[in-house]
Amino acid sequence: MINDKSHWEIPSSIDVEGFLTKYPPEFKYKIDHFYFIVEYLAKGMEHGDLDQNLGFINTSSVILQKRIKNYKQYLDHMLEHGFIRTDMEYIPGYKSKGYLISGRNKEDMTINFIPIQDAVSKRNRIKDNAKTIAKNKKTEKNYPYLTKWFNEKLEIDSQKAKLKLNELFPVETGGIRGPKIGTPSSHTKKVKAIYSISKLENLNFYYSVDDNVGRFHSNLTNIKKELRNYITYDSKKLVNVDIKNSQPFFSTLLFNTAFYEEKSENFNMYKMPSLSKVIGEESEYISLIIMLGKTLESTMNTSFSEYLDMVNSADFYNTIHTKLYPEQPFDRPKVKLMILIYFFSKNRSKSQFKKDFKNALPEVHKLFALIKRKNHKALSHILQRIESEIIIERVTKLISIEKPELPIFTIHDSVVTTQGNENYVSDVIKDEIKLATGLDVKLGLEYWNPGD
Structure with missing residues (x-):
């Protein structure tokens, strides 16, 4: 179990170091900034409605610029060399541009925990973790009868769950394919699912209640339906x-x-x-x-x-x-x-x-x-x-x-x-x-x- 939160959580199908070795940027950069953008998009896959937006994740320029002042240079570099793609759809006041990581669907995909090197990025991660903890505590205070069951007894058989993922999203032969018309790619769907498995496996629980409609969101509401068969409570x-x-x-x-x-x-x-x-x-x-x-x-x-x-x-x-x-x-x-x-x-x-x-x-x-x-x-x-x-x-x-x-x-x-x-x-x-x-x-x- 990963207890230290000063890590980037990056799907094993996405090789940032290999990309930067092959396509070194001409501007002065920090590798942690690339990891931040990749994690931001990948976790957007986890929580977003992939079918609604073909897997593209609508980004917030405010969030990106707050963490990376020259974030556009990073995005442009990744776009230029095909590491990410964009839907080019920007509607002022309604929709920001969507981005998609062009990774390859790997058979045994997992989440790699990569240590954060940059001091500022570490401090930001500590702040983010504190916000998550505060959000969880607020929900725990109002809904203790639901949150108390998110503990070490809630388990997932990650080995069987990952085998099921391989069955649901088999590796395609040939080159890297984009999404079929009207559907997100199998890689994007697999990234979403592997985050859900990893969080349960590492007891990384989250829960909150929607202020508008009162829905209780948690690890279980977000995990792919077929993977629920591998979840148990107290065995x-x-x-x-x-x-x-x-x-x-x-x-x-x-x-x-x-x-x-x-x-x-x-x-x-x-x-x-x-x-x-x-x-x-x-x-x-x-x-x-x-x-x-x-x-x-x-x-x-x-x-x-x-x-x-x-x-x-x-x-x-x-x-x-x-x-x-x-x-x-x-x-x-x-x-x-x-x-x-x-x-x-x-x-x-x-x-x-x-x-x-x-x-x-x-x-x-x-x-x-x-x-x-x-x-x-x-x-x-x-x-x-x-x-x-x-x-x-x-x-x-x-x-x-x-x-x-x-x-x-x-x-x-x-x-x-x-x-x-x-x-x-x-x-x-x-x-x-x-x-x-x-x-x-x-x-x-x-x-x-x-x-x-």
Whole structure:
């Protein structure tokens, strides 16, 4: 285990020294500055949404210049010799340039811990570590019933996990290939995954709660799904109890007028004040709530019944696909992705799925569009906030009171526990959702380490 934090964490597929030997810069440089940029981009791969941006990591010129005054010279040198690439996409106030490390996918990739030589870089690393510790402590103070389980008993079989990575991302023969159109490269995906493995292997835990939607982010929420099978707690296998089609399920609350009434006994919009940051000023937020309530009062609730039936069916994604595309073969991952994009997209989006959804379910689309009128993130944030309120603030808190010795973790819309306790956790989730919303939920079970 690496205890000394004065190291760069660099994927073994990225050879900075070899690059500088082959292409020595003409300007005076510090190798630690190259390592900083590489680590900054590589860790951006770990936490970023690779599929959304083809693996390119949007950079902050403020962060780079704070650490390296002439950072552009370093970037230009790496770009000139193909060590990194850029998407050349800069939109003032919206998106900074994205960069991608052009490494080769190695079969036995790992993380190399390279000592930091530069004194200033060492001091900056100490400051960064202090900020991480402070962030963790803040989360520990507010959510001790979740953070206490991140300890030496939470383990990953790194050897098996790395073998699985080799299977998922086999080494390609021939030259270094860039990403296929519409997808990030296998090297980029492997870098993201190897960081997750390394952190668990070295007990380098992190956790925080999103101020906007209340989601609990941790090592487990960020690790690739296929690698969860190699995670255990106290040598016990784990099981994930998840809410089926969570966001479509919670979206049905939006069709109930009580959801927009401040005095409603059930969970309602007034219990989510943090969303005013997303929608705008608090007055605008309250106006939206009132407008939505009036819209529903003037609309026959039966017009939403078809959508409600879809959500409550045995297979929501298959049912809605059949409604929209009766002649096309069903592709579950594709349909799930289209639904999520629809919830997150702007009203002015011209996607074909949005048009088809609008034609098939006009009143449902009208309500969703009204919620996203001021800010397209509002709908997804409302749904995620409901999800967080249920899972983080109610379900896991109650479990920690009733069974304080039962290990529990969360992955957004699900609760992870040791196998043998899934029925108890399922009952708590069902009861708390019923109590808060009046809805009956369908749950799924995902057993980790099923073949061992």
